[in-house]
Amino acid sequence: MKKEKKTHALLFLLLLHVTLGQYDYAPYFYDNGPSSTNGNMDLFSISEDTPVGTQIYILNGTDPEGDPVRYSLTFEKGSMEYFRVDPKTGNVTLTQELDREKQDEISVLVSITDGRNKVVETVRVFVTDANDESPEFQNLPFIIDIPEDTAPGSSIYRVQAVDKDMGSGGSVTYYLQTSPFAKFTIDGHSGILRVKPGETLDYETTPTHFVTVVAKDGGGKYKGKHQVMSSTATITINVVDAQDMPPSFVGTPYFGYIYEVSVPGSEIFTVFAKDGDQGIPNPIHYSIMNGSDGVFDINSTSGCITLTTYPYLLTNELYEIKVKASEVGPNDQLLDYDVTTVTVRVVDLNNHPPTFYGENGPQSKFEVTMYEHPPAGEILRGFKITVNDSDQGANAKFKLRLVGPSRVLRVVPQTVLNEAQVTIIVEDASGIDYEKGPTLSFKLLAVEIDTPERFSATADIVINLLDTNDNIPxxxxxxxxxxxxxxxxxxxxxxxxxxxxxxxxxxxxxxxxxxxxxxxxxxxxxxxxxxxxxxxxxxxxxxxxxxxxxxxxxxxxxxxxxxxxxxxxxx
CATH class of the missing domain: 2.60.40.60 (Cadherins)
Structure with missing residues (x-):
């Protein structure tokens, strides 16, 4: 009995020994280097411009027992899944576009299994650069304020642009897109903007300059071709005014009027001058130099000219006032100045129409007896006619004309200011013919020109003809x-x-x-x-x-x- 038990124990130990001797080893990946496209992808590099759908790698491993293996890729939760693997062949395909500037390293879990054992490894895939980024200007917008007296050659600003690419594709040089008459230049490497040597700035001529700067990279490969990329930006250069221009009057020539209803203190006209340095203008002080004759005064601040007396006391119908506008500097010192003339006319209200006068006063009919066929150009001296408008200035300006047989007579003058002697001249003698009619009748009209009322007057002109022996049987x-x-x-x-x-x-x-x-x-x-x-x-x-x-x-x-x-x- 003891002997049988001992024999059974030996058989168990022998079976246990045989079972323990049959090991099942896990599969593994082949070793690979950074440039290898076979292995577990660790330290593999891929260019960011690789097209989606490209087969980029082959996962390659084996099982010690020779069992078939299968592959898989796993990405961390929330991260982009850039690759897909065929579980049987290990062919890895790119499924998402790459952007090195956003992500230059991809972490992925690579696994291999023989169906019983599974090996998982965390590998790093590096994304290499392609020249796909343009230089990007920093600190936009570029707005510069510089004094107009900045010396030629002075540096006024530094432009900076950054290219996220690497190598030559990330280097940046600068130049300006300007005309041959540009006043600025830029250093190609540093981006320092300067006033071009030999050039000066003038606020009054050009208060603002707009300069286009180009930032260009050094070029590089992109999708198999050499590519140079650039960006542009506008630099706004505001020229700050300096005190280098005198004042000047605006809106000249100046004309003012005094009316018969004006009273002392009435505003006649307001002059206006401004400093030629418009960016930082000085105040203006106004004064009358001459021509006032004590009739006018001027407000030194506003430039308003006022009347100091009554119009009926004035002896002139026209005044020419010299007005001075001076810049007011520090400590109320009067600096540069400009001078202009204000022409002031004394005018009245339009309350009188033109009136015709004969030798004995106002008259509406003038008559003369004369022989027929006077020579052309002869003055009809039998008429003694005066016309008058007792208003003043534009209110007393009117036109004269004759209405009657065409081109027989003409009247001189045709335009009258205030008063004139009326002269009637023969223009076409053939129209003054006794045989055609012993009497000629005309209307002499006087009509105001520039007034809204257009007052007028008329007078009858009657010519009685005497016959002459001007015909033959x-x-x-x-x-x-x-x-x-x-x-x-x-x-x-x-x-x-x-x-x-x-x-x-x-x-x-x-x-x-x-x-x-x-x-x-x-x-x-x-x-x-x-x-x-x-x-x-x-x-x-x-x-x-x-x-x-x-x-x-x-x-x-x-x-x-x-x-x-x-x-x-x-x-």
Missing amino acids: KFTSEYYIARVAENSPGGSSVVSVTANDPDSGPWGEVKYTIYGSGSDLFAIHPTSGLIFTQPWTSLDAEVRSKYNFYVKAEDSEGKYSLAEVLSPSST
């Missing part, structure tokens, strides 16, 4: 045909001629006479124009068949015209 035909039988007795009527003279009186009376070859056989009645044969005349066609002679029509002053009489005889 005129026959109704250039020739007359007279037929008479050869057996007609003496004293027989042959033909009647007619001539007209439109003149009046004796100048229009016509007397007829005849003359010429054969006219001795005929006679004419001197007033009726009837032509007849002489009492003793005996006409014989066989002896003479045709008689041609002339008839003359003559007025009392010997003005005449001729007509031809053709007088063939007939049987």
Whole structure:
């Protein structure tokens, strides 16, 4: 019995020994270096511009017993899952875009299992740089205030831009996008902005300059190509005014007016001057230099000019006041100055219309008697006309014109200020013709020009014409045909001629006479124009068949015209 128990114990120990001798080892990853793409990815480097979907690595390991292994990747909770692995092949694929500037190292749990044993390792994957960042300006906006008397070559500001890339892609150089007439320059490495040597600033000409600065990196690879990136920023340079300009009056020339209703203390005009140094202007002090004649005063601070007396006491209609504007410096010292002229006119209210005057006072009708056909340009001296507007200045300015037969007469002057002698001149003498009408009538108008009331006045101009012997008798035909039988007795009527003279009186009376070859056989009645044969005349066609002679029509002053009489005889 004891022997059987001992034998069973030996068999148990032998079986235990055999069971304990069959070990199951865990799988493991192959060793890898930083440049290797096989292993467990520890210290693996990947460029940030690697496209999503790229196979970037192969996890590679083995199981000591030769069992098949499977792979997996795990990221910490809340972190971006950048990679995905095929569990069988170990092929690792990029699933998210990389950005070294945001995350340059990725921590990931890499595992390998043979189905029974699982090995988990924490590895670090490094993200390497690509030139994908532009330089970024710091401390924007760039606004600079500099005095206008800053010396040429002076440094006025330092621009700074940072590029988050590494190496040459992270280096920054500067330059300005400016015209050839730019007043500034920048150091390419330090970013120090300076007033260009030889250039000066002028607040009055250009109070603000806008300069564009470019920050450029040193370039680098991005997605397989060389790339240079840059950024721009605007520098606003405000030029601070310095005291280097005198004051100047604004809105010149200046004109003021005094009206008949003005009283002492009335404001006439306010001048205004400002310091030429507009950035830091000094106060202005106003004063009257001359031309006031004690009639005006000026407020030294506001520049308001006032009247010191009553208008009816003024002796001048025009005053030219010299006003001085001075800068007020420290301790109320008067510095640079400017001088201007204020022209002040004394004017009244427009309460009088123009009025025409004759020799005995106001008159609305002017009449003259004259001969017809005066020469062009002749002055009609029979008219004694004066026109007057007793207002002053613009209220007494008016125009004259004649209304009547066109271009026969013209009036001088056409524009009047206060008062003028009216002259009427012949312009077209042909229109002044007694035979066309013994009387000419016109309206003489005076109308204010620049007043809202446009007061006016009218006067009748009447011209009575006297006739002159300006016409000659005129026959109704250039020739007359007279037929008479050869057996007609003496004293027989042959033909009647007619001539007209439109003149009046004796100048229009016509007397007829005849003359010429054969006219001795005929006679004419001197007033009726009837032509007849002489009492003793005996006409014989066989002896003479045709008689041609002339008839003359003559007025009392010997003005005449001729007509031809053709007088063939007939049987």
